[in-house]
Amino acid sequence: MICQRCNGQGEIYKAKVKNLGITLYICDECEACWDEDSNIELSTFQDLSTFLEQKGTSYNDADIEDLGYNW
Ligand SMILES: [Zn+2]
Numbered sequence: 001m002i003c004q005r006c007n008g009q010g011e012i013y014k015a016k017v018k019n020l021g022i023t024l025y026i027c028d029e030c031e032a033c034w035d036e037d038s039n040i041e042l043s044t045f046q047d048l049s050t051f052l053e054q055k056g057t058s059y060n061d062a063d064i065e066d067l068g069y070n071w
Contacts, residue, residue: 013028013067
């Protein structure tokens, strides 16, 4: 899926944040992210770094596994 937030410059991949036990959808260009329960649209994106910090981790500490673009 093409990312709406950065006007199609990025593509959204599915990722598992292993140390949090959650699945996210992340833009490979602008780091917008959506959690599993969100509709992936412009009004609902969260900044990945901010999201991770709210969950008690950080971008550097998060154990993110890239599950690819086919989801
Ligand atoms: Zn984007």
